[in-house]
Amino acid sequence: MPRDLRSEKTPLNAESLASPPYVNPLTLANDKNPKMKELRPYCLLLNESDLDDCDWLEHAAFDPNEAASREKLEYRLVTCGELCSGIFASAYQTNPDPIGSVIRSRKFPSVDSAHSDRKRVLLGHIIATKSTSDKVTDGSMSFPTDWRTNYRLDPPNGHHEEGDTICLHSLCVHPSFHKRGLGAVLLKGWTQRIRDAGLGKRIALICHDYLVPFYERAGFKKIGPSACQYGGGNWIDMIMEFDEPGQNASW
Ligand SMILES: CC(C)(COP(=O)(O)OP(=O)(O)OC[C@H]1O[C@@H](n2cnc3c(N)ncnc32)[C@H](O)[C@@H]1OP(=O)(O)O)[C@@H](O)C(=O)NCCC(=O)NCCS
Structure with missing residues (x-):
């Protein structure tokens, strides 16, 4: 006898109606930020096939020692790509700058085979790993060279x-696209996904002093000076505990 799915359906009750609705961070950001709207950005998980683009972006955005x-x-994309996200835009090399000139500067993957001149450009990425420590350590920033x-x-x-602990090692946006809200929207969508998918109990990161307010707006708490000496040290530990009430993003 076929299952009576209608009888198994849970009726809507006050509790289910009270749970917060899913908020699409891109919709919010597009409304607030017309410069982002022009780009029509979208977020995707990253994997090994994104290595060329991530390598290019990482070195365009960070100081060489960081x-x-x-x-x-x-190593990170192969071992734990499910913890990594990218924010992309699709465009042609004839598009107005800065995206047109970025596309003309190097080879990008096509959006699909039917549109070979429409390119998919990685504008920002988050690269992360998991750790048994509750903070980012020099060990978690490193990797075993014999991992393959x-x-x-x-x-x-x-x-x-x-x-x-999900350790956020790298959040960066291409310098030609700073201050359009891309970093904030990528971070917001990523933290929401990590939390909702139950991938860990907290997110930890280290940042320089001047970015503390940026991460506080995303719901991270400043812990204090980090013991990490990576890239010359002088880092601040920031943590987002998932089971701590009231730790929510404020943008
Ligand atoms: C940090 C970064 C990802 C922000 O990306 P973005 O898309 O420009 O960020 P948004 O437009 O969403 O937000 C801008 C906010 O970032 C913060 N910010 C970015 N760069 C900053 C800087 N050099 N000094 C102080 N605040 C800064 C500010 O709060 C700024 O808000 P404001 O415009 O009101 O001043 C980007 O600047 C970057 O890639 N930097 C180089 C790599 C890096 O340092 N990453 C952080 C590692 S911990």
Whole structure:
């Protein structure tokens, strides 16, 4: 006998109606920021096929002593790409600058085979790993160089699949597209996805002093000076605990 799906349906009650509706951060940001609207950006998970674009973007956005090496990016995209997100725009090289000139500057993947001259441009990315420590450490910023030949669930450094802390190692936006809200919208969509998918208990990151207000607006709490010496040190620990009430983004 076929299942009577209608009898199994849960009726709407006060509790289900009270749960907060899903907010699409891109819709909000597009309304607030006309410069972002022009780009029609969209977010996607990243994987190994995005390595060229992530490597290019990482080195365009960060100081050379802070940018992750291509090898480290490859390790992170292969090992835990589900923790990484990109914000993209699709455009032609004839589009007005800055996106037109960015497309003319190097080779980008096509959006699909039917539109080979319509390119998909990575405008910003978030690259992350998991850690068993509740803060970002120099060990979590590093990676095991033999990771391709020696898979370990509990490696000496790098990504720990069993960890509860998602370490955000790299958030960056191409310098030609700063101050359009792309960094904020990418971060907001990513934190929401990580939280809703139950991928960990908290997000940890290190940043320089001047970016503390930016991350506080996204719902992170300033912890204090970090012990990390990566890229010369002088970092601040920031944490977003998922089970701590009242820790919400304010934008
Ligand atoms: C930080 C970064 C991702 C922000 O991206 P963005 O798309 O320009 O950010 P948004 O437009 O969403 O938000 C802009 C806000 O970022 C903050 N911000 C960005 N750069 C800043 C800087 N150099 N000094 C102080 N605040 C800064 C400000 O709060 C700014 O708000 P304002 O415009 O009202 O001053 C981008 O500047 C970047 O890629 N920087 C280089 C890489 C980096 O340092 N990443 C952070 C690693 S922890």
